Amino acid sequence: MxxxxxxxxxxxxxxxxxxxxxxxxxxxxxxxxxxxxxxxxxxxxxxxxxxxxxxxxxxxxxxxxxxxxxxxxxxxxxxxxxxxxxxxxxxxxxxxxxxxxxxxLYQLLGGASRRGALAYGHASGRDLPELLDSVRAHLADGYRAIRIQSGIPGLDSVYGVANSAAGGGERYDYEPARRAAGGAARPAEEVWDTRAYLRHMPSVFEAVRHEFGPELPLLHDGHHRMTPMQAARLGKDLEPYDLFWLEDATPGEDQSALRLIRSHTTTPLAIGEVFNSVHDYTTLLQERLIDYVRSAVTHTGGVTGMRRLLDLAGVHGVRSGMHGPTDISPVGMAAALHLDLAVHNFGIQEYMRHSPRTLEVFRTSYRFEQGLLHPGESPGLGVELDEEAAARFPYTPAYLPVNRLTDGTVHDW
CATH class of the missing domain: 3.30.390.10 (Enolase-like, N-terminal domain)
Known part of the structure; x- marks a missing residue:
């Protein structure tokens, strides 16, 4: 053929x-x-x-x-x-x-190792009451693990926090890449204060644990914004709240930073959504500096590249936690789910539901039931592309935001 x-x-x-x-x-x-x-x-x-x-x-x-x-x-x-x-x-x-x-596809990868892949959803709120409402909505939607992102007092916008209340559950319209009228887009500029963030987040997790108890797996994304010592402090401060993981605590370029963080906290660590090769992880895996690999099939050389990474991670006792926001298309999500079902060292799968418009273009066979994702039984990936529907939605320029500290210095977004 x-x-x-x-x-x-x-x-x-x-x-x-x-x-x-x-x-x-x-x-x-x-x-x-x-x-x-x-x-x-x-x-x-x-x-x-x-x-x-x-x-x-x-x-x-x-x-x-x-x-x-x-x-x-x-x-x-x-x-x-x-x-x-x-x-x-x-x-x-x-x-x-x-x-x-x-x-x-999962049958060609060795067959199913589990009934389905545990998925986590994204709960957020500009303040604590809004966040708690968002967690409740996600639980009502069937999620059994929740990422917690909160607004920070004094900051107008924060990564991972939707601009309005979650209301009926998972928001379809949360997308940090901003578009401008007339197609002329420039990155939005946001202001960041790490000290305010470090002061606020432990109280957020204390409130969430008090409201929802000790059993619910809770996750948090630092989005590369901390120095190694700041990340070590946050990991230590969050230990009483038993996080499933602290994600992307520091920029991914400096793998030695994870040594310092690891030496100061027992909070599990995840990193890698901006990595694109198994070689980016070699030190982290060999020295067991992380607990979960966060790459996406879409950005890591496909099914072949991701399988190599997961096999190496498994040798070192590290599990998968594949990247799965709405900027991974349903095609990329389906590929991840087939691997999730097949590999032995699966950990958890990020899952943000795509919008109805997206699912009109990409027709999927995967399903979400009782907190678990399954790729379905259709031959191949189980995703079909509707070209007529796709043609109704032309490309529109959009950029992710740029971060600045309160004094105007460009910082990691």
Missing amino acids: RITAADTLVTSPGRNFVTLRITTDEGLTGLGDATLNGRELAVEAYLREHLAPLLPGRDAGAIEDTWQYLYRGAYWRRGPVTMAALAAVDTALWDIKAKAAGMP
């Missing part, structure tokens, strides 16, 4: 997605997610100009050879644009292979 075409599609049903569709001479098609939030067109151009022309005529079943051909053969390795483009090709080829076998 040979590849006959590789086409890219950019659509924006509420937010921007980049999708690769590979077609074979037997009429089978496969989809891959290449979305890189705020840099979508860079990946689309890499795919269209550099990878797609290399694919026609290749054996669609030679997934490992194609992965190595595109990774090693390019000379310029790694990086978010390169690895997202490679991920799209790899995922689309796995989709085709599983469709040809008449199986859901």
Whole structure:
């Protein structure tokens, strides 16, 4: 079975997605997610100009050879644009292979290791009453693990906190990448105060634990904003509230920072949503400085790249916690769920529901029941693309915010 075409599609049903569709001479098609939030067109151009022309005529079943051909053969390795483009090709080829076998992808990855993947939702509030209402709404929606993000007194906007009350549960419209009227977008600038954040968050978790008890798994995302010593302090301060994990406490570039954090707190640590290769994790895994890997299939070389990372993590007793916000398309989410079901060292899966508009474009077979996600039994990934619906939502420029400290210094967002 040979590849006959590789086409890219950019659509924006509420937010921007980049999708690769590979077609074979037997009429089978496969989809891959290449979305890189705020840099979508860079990946689309890499795919269209550099990878797609290399694919026609290749054996669609030679997934490992194609992965190595595109990774090693390019000379310029790694990086978010390169690895997202490679991920799209790899995922689309796995989709085709599983469709040809008449199986859901997880069966080709070794079969199911569990009934479903525990998912966590995103509860947030500008103040404590709004946050507690959001947690209640998520529990009513069936979530059995909750990420806690709270507004900080004195700050107008904070990462992970929706601009209005959660109301009926999971918000469909939370998207930090901002759009401007007329298509002329620039990053919004937000103000940040780490000391205010460190003072406030322990009281937030104390209140949540008091309201919902000790059994509910609670997670928190620091979003790369702390120094190693600040992160060590927060991890220590949050120990009484038994977090499932503290995520992205410091910027990911300096892996030695995790040594200091680890030496000061027993709060479990997760990192990696901005990583794009197994090589980004080598020190962290070998020295057991983290408990969960946070990469996405979409940004880490696809199913092949992510499976390598998870296998290495498993050797060192580290579990998966794959990135799954709404800027991962349903194609990327489905690929993650097949891995979640198959790998032994699964930990938890991030899950933000896509909007009805997004699910009109990407028709999915995965399901969420009693706090667990399952990829479904459709052959392949279980996602189909409606091109007519996609055409109704053209690309709109959008950028993630920029952070500044109270004195105007640019800081990590």
